[in-house]
Amino acid sequence: xxxxxxxxxxxxxxxxxxxxxxxxxxxxxxxxxxxxxxxxxxxxxxxxxxxxxxxxxxxxxxxxxxxxxxxxxxxxxxxxxxxxxxxxxxxxxxxxxxxxxxxxxxxxxxxxxxxx
Amino acid sequence: xxxxxxxxxxxxxxxxxxxxxxxxxxxxxxxxxxxxxxxxxxxxxxxxxxxxxxxxxxxxxxxxxxxxxxxxxxxxxxxxxxxxxxxxxxxxxxxxxxxxxxxxxxxxxxxx
Numbered sequence: 001x002x003x004x005x006x007x008x009x010x011x012x013x014x015x016x017x018x019x020x021x022x023x024x025x026x027x028x029x030x031x032x033x034x035x036x037x038x039x040x041x042x043x044x045x046x047x048x049x050x051x052x053x054x055x056x057x058x059x060x061x062x063x064x065x066x067x068x069x070x071x072x073x074x075x076x077x078x079x080x081x082x083x084x085x086x087x088x089x090x091x092x093x094x095x096x097x098x099x100x101x102x103x104x105x106x107x108x109x110x111x112x113x114x115x116x
Numbered sequence: 117x118x119x120x121x122x123x124x125x126x127x128x129x130x131x132x133x134x135x136x137x138x139x140x141x142x143x144x145x146x147x148x149x150x151x152x153x154x155x156x157x158x159x160x161x162x163x164x165x166x167x168x169x170x171x172x173x174x175x176x177x178x179x180x181x182x183x184x185x186x187x188x189x190x191x192x193x194x195x196x197x198x199x200x201x202x203x204x205x206x207x208x209x210x211x212x213x214x215x216x217x218x219x220x221x222x223x224x225x226x227x228x
Contacts, residue, residue: 107159
């Protein structure tokens with residue numbers, strides 16, 4: 001089952017360290033989305049990428065956060081100098097096209113970041 | 117822009133009870149509407165969808181009808197099971213671009 005693969009599933013970092021979260025989309029999907037979910041809350045859009053391009057990063061904090069989706073390899077969400085408020089579940093989703101009539105996003109199981 | 121309002125949770129029911137989770141929307145035109153489900157410790161997955169007015173989406177015993185008169189897409193199930201315990205999200209496209217607008221999610225707890 002070649003669904004969206006995220007790793008690590010759980011990551012613990014101390015304040016000031018870096019966190020790198022990886023996402024391999026469904027095979028053949030060229031659109032990747034990152035979402036953040038705080039405990040007991042809904043999803044917050046962070047960034048939308050296509051291969052080698054950031055299309056929309058309007059949901060991503062301007063400082064410390066970056067994302068990429070290289071030609072080869074997984075998409076990476078990078079958080080530098082983590083703070084306790086970064087503790088959350090980070091979900092990656094992929095889709096094959098922009099056709100919202102199909103509208104299905106395929107989600108990974110998430111990466112749960114805990115900042116001590 | 118488009119928006120969605122979803123019933124607050126948690127909703128606690130006994131097994132075999134009837135379920136309704138309300139979702140209302142505002143939108144330009146008639147976009148597709150979606151319900152996603154998130155089981156504990158997992159990512160979201162599409163539960164059902166409706167692509168035009170009066171369509172009924174259904175899956176796993178759940179149903180939702182796209183009602184333009186009341187701008188609603190309520191989720192229903194006739195007899196819930198413990199395994200239906202999850203968080204349910206209503207969503208619709210954000211007015212013509214690639215984003216989905218998400219409801220806040222409704223946590224459903226089914227007691228045996």
